[in-house]
Amino acid sequence: MARSSVFGVLLWLTIAAQARAVEVIRIAVAENADLLTVEGVGLQIKRLGESGSYEPVESGRIRVLPSERGLVIDGKPLDQPDVRFRATGMLTCARERLRGELEIRRGSRGLVAVNILPLEEYLAAVLGSEMPPTFPPEALKAQAVAARTYAVRKKIEAAGRPYHLGATWLDQVYGGASRETPSTRAAVEATQGEVLTYEMEPIEAYFHSACGGHTEAGADALGRPLPYLQEVECPCETAQSSAWTLDLSPAECRKAFGSIVREVDVVDRSRSGRARRIAITLGRGSRVYNATDFRRRLGYERLRSLDFQAEVSSGGLRLHGKGSGHGAGMCQWGARTYADQGWDYRQILDHYYPGTELRKMY
Ligand SMILES: [Zn+2]
Secondary structure (H helix, E strand, O other): OOOOOHHHHHHHHHHHHHOOOOOEEEEEEEEEEOOEEEEEOOOEEEOOHHHOOOEEOOOOEEEEEEOOOOEEEOOEEEOOOEEEEEOOOOEEEOOEEEOOEEEEEEEOOEEEEEEEEEHHHHHHHHHHHHOOOOOOHHHHHHHHHHHHHHHHHHHHHOOOOOOOEEOOOOOOOOOOHHHOOHHHHHHHHHOOOEEEEEOOEEOOOOEEOEOOOEOEOHHHHHOOOOOOOOOOEOOHHHHOOOEEEEEEOHHHHHHHHOOOEEEEEEEEEOOOOOEEEEEEEEOOOEEEEEHHHHHHHHOOOOOOOOOEEEEEEOOEEEEEEEOEOOOEOEEHHHHHHHHHOOOOHHHHHHHHOOOOEEEEOO
16 A cells, blocks of 8 residues: 555646546647648537637538747638647547547647547547457556556646647557547446556556566656666467567668667666666777667667667667566556456556556546
8 A cells, every 4th residue: 555645645636636537638649740631521610719619610621730920710811829739520630530629729830630529538439449359348447547547747847838748659549539439438337447556656657568577666767766667577478479670781880870770788777677778889989879779870760668678789779678668667568468467457467567547536
């Protein structure tokens, strides 16, 4: 059980008081756009911010551009930085089908489209993007709680800003309503309003695809030394091997490090065995990279995890590794394995986020 603090209790009471019957979230589905088109059956537009009223758009389609003084709506200037849309069915914008309402506002570098919708509907779509919907129900429920907790935390941190989260892997992947399935909706409904807390605060509920056998401490994975992000054992390798090999050509090494590579050595590893610092002898001189910089240079998508062995292959690099993602918090393939073994979602969450408490926010 987590300790409680006075601050935590007050914060929790504040959050719970703010949580209305329908908790709403604001997601940026497009940023820095030169042009946005909004479509929908029964499309309506509200031009005058919060105080205006909705008017029908007969054509069912509107083009929005930024201008010096505000926006240009279907060729007509509007001296105002934002407009809102809704439809009787779904809205379509930035190639996504969206529930709820859409706000388009002029940002400093173009247009920003913000989808405003109930948190629970957002989560049903996030689940379909972040975890295979065919995973067992208890794994999906654990993912629903982790994703809700992550979103609630971000919402608190972003108070007063135009949106709470982006729609990419930098936050949680949100691909609109087309990513919902009956199984993701069921997992969200079964855990409605439930968030993970530590000392009464919603936690930083990081998760990842596969850890390779041991999750990583928050301090090593993300520079977040949080008591509930500890290194724990994980059975994900029994479900599916996460082994991978990455070959980098001499040209790719030149691009990443400015030179071919003559020698490579992982000089420091975390307790779970992931690389912390990598020494590389280059064509001229040598350098030591910290692991996050190393991963950034090779690309987060290409270098799937920091759990690797490295060798030089004729001026290039060959990395043998396992796992996918930063390794902190819940391992999704591990959650699937535990669910197959009969664990319920509470047990799964308790394993990956030790010391936390599950609380119903609404
Ligand atoms: Zn794992």
